[in-house]
Amino acid sequence: MRLPLSWTSVLMPFLAMVASIGLRSAALAEDTAAAIRPFRINVEQSVLDDLQYRLAHTRWPDALDVPDWEYGVDPAYMKELTEYWRTKYDWRKQENSLNELPQFVTTIDGIDLHFIHVRSKHAHALPLVLVHGWPGSVYEFHKIIPRLTEPEKFGGKAEDAFHVICPSLPGFGFSGKTRERGWSSQRMAESIAKLMARLGYEKYGAQGGDWGSGVVRWLATADGAHCVGAHSNFPGGNRPMEDPLRGVTPKELERLETRQKELNDHRAYGAIQGTRPLTLGYALNDSPAGLAAWVVDKFWAWSDHGGKLESVYTKDELLTNVMFYWVTETMPSSVRIYYESQHNNPRPASMTEFKTSGKQAPLGFALFPKEINVPPRAWVERTLGKELFHWTEMPRGGHFAALEQPELLADDVRAFFRKLR
Numbered sequence: 001m002r003l004p005l006s007w008t009s010v011l012m013p014f015l016a017m018v019a020s021i022g023l024r025s026a027a028l029a030e031d032t033a034a035a036i037r038p039f040r041i042n043v044e045q046s047v048l049d050d051l052q053y054r055l056a057h058t059r060w061p062d063a064l065d066v067p068d069w070e071y072g073v074d075p076a077y078m079k080e081l082t083e084y085w086r087t088k089y090d091w092r093k094q095e096n097s098l099n100e101l102p103q104f105v106t107t108i109d110g111i112d113l114h115f116i117h118v119r120s121k122h123a124h125a126l127p128l129v130l131v132h133g134w135p136g137s138v139y140e141f142h143k144i145i146p147r148l149t150e151p152e153k154f155g156g157k158a159e160d161a162f163h164v165i166c167p168s169l170p171g172f173g174f175s176g177k178t179r180e181r182g183w184s185s186q187r188m189a190e191s192i193a194k195l196m197a198r199l200g201y202e203k204y205g206a207q208g209g210d211w212g213s214g215v216v217r218w219l220a221t222a223d224g225a226h227c228v229g230a231h232s233n234f235p236g237g238n239r240p241m242e243d244p245l246r247g248v249t250p251k252e253l254e255r256l257e258t259r260q261k262e263l264n265d266h267r268a269y270g271a272i273q274g275t276r277p278l279t280l281g282y283a284l285n286d287s288p289a290g291l292a293a294w295v296v297d298k299f300w301a302w303s304d305h306g307g308k309l310e311s312v313y314t315k316d317e318l319l320t321n322v323m324f325y326w327v328t329e330t331m332p333s334s335v336r337i338y339y340e341s342q343h344n345n346p347r348p349a350s351m352t353e354f355k356t357s358g359k360q361a362p363l364g365f366a367l368f369p370k371e372i373n374v375p376p377r378a379w380v381e382r383t384l385g386k387e388l389f390h391w392t393e394m395p396r397g398g399h400f401a402a403l404e405q406p407e408l409l410a411d412d413v414r415a416f417f418r419k420l421r
Contacts, residue, residue, distance in 0.1 A: 034198065039103040039114060041095050041174065043327045048091060051288055051326065055086040058289040068307075069300060073293045077309075081296065082289050084315050091327075094320045101145070105174075106198060108191045110350030112176035115167040115195065116141070120149040126228075126417060127201040128162035129192060129219075133210020133234075134334055135295045136400060137173045137324040138166040139317075144402045147410035154407070159421075160414040165199065167192055169211070171333035173324040178333055180348040184340040185211050187347065189218040190354045193226070202226060205417050209233040209401060211337060217363060220387075225358025229389070231416045233401040233409060235365040237375035237383045247378030259374045266301045269294075273338035281332030284325075291331055292322045302399035304370035312404050321403075364390030364416040366409060370398030390416045 060079065068074040101116045116138055119125070128148060130141050141164075147154045148162040168175040169188050192215060196204050205228055206216035213234035220230035245253070272280055284291045296318055305312045325331040363384060367374060381388055392412050397405035
């Protein structure tokens with residue numbers, strides 16, 4: 001039907017106005033999603049009250065009279081740690097300390113990405129993204145951050161300073177939970193590259209361990225136009241098919257065989273989390289003692305403590321890392337990284353496109369003796385070739401290097417990037 005001229009003259013400006021409002025609303029929604037919002041940790045008291053109740057009513061498993069830790073976490077230690085958690089541990093104190101670090105949230109690919117962002121006072125500082133893994137969290141980095149942002153206070157030089165960014169991986173800690181299939185470690189790496197771009201950093205470095213190692217290596221490969229180099233404390237290097245002992249020293253071979261024997265009974269977690277993460281999630285999301293035991297078992301197996309776990313970590317440190325999973329209920333979503341990284345599920349529909357750019361950036365590794373993987377340097381060289389730019393073998397330390405040996409790790413990170421500045 002054709003409208004009379006008088007109606008057309010009224011209706012057309014109205015339709016134009018509606019269209020304009022719609023466009024502005026869409027633009028506003030997009031800007032809001034892209035906004036970087038200040039964030040403070042503030043756990044509801046009801047969550048802490050519920051935790052207290054559950055800890056007080058823990059149902060303990062029976063245990064055999066066998067040497068400590070042989071069948072799992074030592075029952076006497078677990079009861080001691082849980083009683084400390086219930087009666088002495090102060091989450092509010094830890095929360096206040098964490099909130100002294102500038103924290104933010106921004107929405108990327110449909111996920112609220114939480115991150116710590118501490119800018120150095122040195123204007124020339126290089127942006128550096130620190131990436132954790134499982135069962136870690138951004139809490140791992142609280143000791144190393146000042147050593148990187150203010151190196152001159154820790155025996156370093158001001159010209160080695162960094163602006164430090166520590167994102168909680170999607171599905172971990174105070175980041176949003178993943179709601180779709182396909183959120184592998186590679187997809188998480190894309191989100192971190194997009195975060196660095198959103199922060200306006202044209203050039204940046206990357207450092208990570210555990211899953212964070214794969215993430216930073218991906219950044220060095222796929223975002224080489226912006227990532228100037230990647231340092232990791234989790235070296236990868238498989239046994240070569242041909243002449244595997246070429247270039248391998250007897251000491252390296254002994255270290256490798258010893259570590260493999262030590263961890264022979266500590267590998268089931270990966271198989272479970274990579275195949276049946278939800279079944280495990282029911283238990284870990286319901287029992288704080290069970291969650292703590294699952295996590296502390298990894299700290300025991302993967303750290304350099306000589307049989308005394310608290311010689312390298314305090315109870316507060318162990319429990320604060322556990323709390324990142326308990327208060328956010330993210331243990332079920334965090335362990336899905338194993339499943340998604342082992343299954344070739346389609347790219348999540350919420351993810352925007354990412355275009356790779358630049359050439360391969362240099363890689364550097366710090367090998368700590370109680371790491372899960374302790375490959376001979378020759379294997380890593382044969383795997384990476386010219387990509388391997390830096391290699392350091394540490395005198396002590398294990399998997400959670402930033403928390404266990406912050407001085408050694410910070411010094412090596414500065415040394416690696418000093419070659420690239």
